[in-house]
Amino acid sequence: MECLVFLAACLFAVDAFRPQEEVKAQERLFLSSLGFSGRPRPAGSHQTRSQVPPAFWRMFRRSENLQVPEGDPCTVSEYGVRGNIIRYVQDQGRFLSGWSISCQDCVEKQVFFNMTVLQPVELLSLAQLEVNLHWKPLRAAALLQAAPAVSLSLYKVIRSTLRGADPGANRKLLLARSVRLQPEPSPITMDLTSLAEGWRKPGHNYGLVLELRPLVASGEQFSPFDPGNFLPLEPAFTLPLIQASLVAVSLNPHQCRSRQRRSAVHLPVTPSNVCKARRLYIDFKDVGWQDWIIAPQGYMANYCHGECPFPLSESLNGTNHAILQTLVHSLDPQGTPQPGCVPIRLSPISMLYYDNNDNVVLRHYQDMVVDECGCR
Numbered sequence: 001m002e003c004l005v006f007l008a009a010c011l012f013a014v015d016a017f018r019p020q021e022e023v024k025a026q027e028r029l030f031l032s033s034l035g036f037s038g039r040p041r042p043a044g045s046h047q048t049r050s051q052v053p054p055a056f057w058r059m060f061r062r063s064e065n066l067q068v069p070e071g072d073p074c075t076v077s078e079y080g081v082r083g084n085i086i087r088y089v090q091d092q093g094r095f096l097s098g099w100s101i102s103c104q105d106c107v108e109k110q111v112f113f114n115m116t117v118l119q120p121v122e123l124l125s126l127a128q129l130e131v132n133l134h135w136k137p138l139r140a141a142a143l144l145q146a147a148p149a150v151s152l153s154l155y156k157v158i159r160s161t162l163r164g165a166d167p168g169a170n171r172k173l174l175l176a177r178s179v180r181l182q183p184e185p186s187p188i189t190m191d192l193t194s195l196a197e198g199w200r201k202p203g204h205n206y207g208l209v210l211e212l213r214p215l216v217a218s219g220e221q222f223s224p225f226d227p228g229n230f231l232p233l234e235p236a237f238t239l240p241l242i243q244a245s246l247v248a249v250s251l252n253p254h255q256c257r258s259r260q261r262r263s264a265v266h267l268p269v270t271p272s273n274v275c276k277a278r279r280l281y282i283d284f285k286d287v288g289w290q291d292w293i294i295a296p297q298g299y300m301a302n303y304c305h306g307e308c309p310f311p312l313s314e315s316l317n318g319t320n321h322a323i324l325q326t327l328v329h330s331l332d333p334q335g336t337p338q339p340g341c342v343p344i345r346l347s348p349i350s351m352l353y354y355d356n357n358d359n360v361v362l363r364h365y366q367d368m369v370v371d372e373c374g375c376r
Contacts, residue, residue: 027287034365035119035252040292042354049358052294053088053245056352056362060295063350063364074256074364076249081125083249084256088360089113091244093207105214107239112207113246115199117357122250127196129154130247131188131210135181135240149180150239151213152188156195157206171209178215181240196248212239255366275306275316275341277373294352294360301369308339308375317344317374326375345372 031039042049059078076083093110111129118124133150155171175190199205283298284290290297310330312318318326322339329336346367355361 035255035363039289040353040355042292042358043356049354050088050090050360052352052360056086056088056360059086060350060352060362064296074251076125079126079128079247079249081249082123083125083251084364085122085250085252086362087117087246087248087250087355089115089117089246089248090357090359091246092357093244096209107212107242109210109242109244110207111210111244112205113196113199113248114357115196115205115248117355117359118200118248118250119252121254122252124193124197124200124248124250126191126247126249127193128247129190129192129208130245131190132243133179133181133185133188133212133240134243135185136183149178149215151215152177152179153211153213154190155209155211157209160206174208185240192246196246210242210244212242214239255364273307275304275308275373275375277302277343277370278305292354294354296349296351299349299369303370304341304343304373306341306373308341312339312375317372319374319376322375339375341373342376343370343372344374344376345370347371 027039031037055078059076074082074084076086090113091111092114093112096108096110115127131152131154133152152175153173154175156174157170158172159170174195177188179185179188280301280303281298282301284293285297308316308318308322308326310326312323312326318339325336325339329338347369348364348366349368350362350364352360352362
């Protein structure tokens with residue numbers, strides 16, 4: 001929609017003497033058009049925020065390659081689902097204890113993903129759990145021996161557990177497998193789309209529980225992982241650290257329409273009063289948005305400006321109505337205005353940013369770049 005570029009131009013090219021209230025109002029209007037209820041304010045500092053996953057960087061750079069033709073604009077080919085918003089949702093769970101109640105050599109971790117970050121209008125296409133087990137042997141000789149294995153169990157928490165009650169009674173097993181520990185682990189993934197859809201309802205998200213049990217041969221030493229305790233000196237290995245994340249792909253149908261992928265646009269720099277696209281570079285640092293936008297640092301938005309003189313030439317892309325309006329304007333310049341110079345072809349950009357929960361979000365926005373102008 002043309003209003004996005006117009007709002008961006010108003011916001012970023014605002015006069016320095018304009019009242020601050022008007023600037024904030026323009027900012028709110030522009031953020032609202034991008035689907036934000038307000039300006040994102042990440043909770044953590046730059047040092048504590050999660051790193052952008054390599055897959056997100058690859059998707060972002062692919063979208064920035066203007067020479068690659070695009071198929072369905074609202075399909076995430078990397079995951080084979082419909083969507084235009086991709087979130088890397090952080091695990092907000094905690095370790096329940098150093099050891100499991102039922103197994104002194106086990107470790108249990110609560111896994112919790114806040115799915116309220118999705119707007120009600122969004123359609124959830126995919127929620128993929130990714131679990132990484134980070135393990136380093138305590139003795140170098142362990143690398144030369146057969147790598148130890150652990151039993152990994154994933155439970156859905158059905159309801160909250162009362163104090164003193166058996167927590168196992170409120171859990172449902174979703175996954176059980178043995179994992180051979182390696183210094184460079186490969187992620188364990190699982191599709192949780194249907195489960196995550198239920199988490200969007202208030203009061204329905206009790207999270208998950210991950211349990212690790214050692215699988216060691218008889219007589220081998222084993223040291224359970226106990227957060228906060230010093231590591232022992234003698235055992236061969238400890239249980240690995242657990243890192244969980246959720247890739248959530250959703251579709252905002254209001255921001256998804258078929259369009260042509262733009263090719264490289266080279267705007268002329270010669271001055272002219274005729275309607276055409278003019279260069280406008282928007283730098284996010286100029287308005288203090290660099291604290292939540294990861295990439296790009298700015299983009300060439302452009303804008304339309306110029307007159308629509310009589311007679312309208314073919315290069316001005318005038319409609320029949322605009323052609324007649326210029327004719328009437330030439331006969332009655334005081335009573336009939338000239339047609340306006342407006343965008344007639346726009347193209348999208350992709351943005352990587354942090355939301356209020358420090359989740360990394362990759363989002364595709366349509367109608368952000370003016371490629372061609374015309375008289376309307």
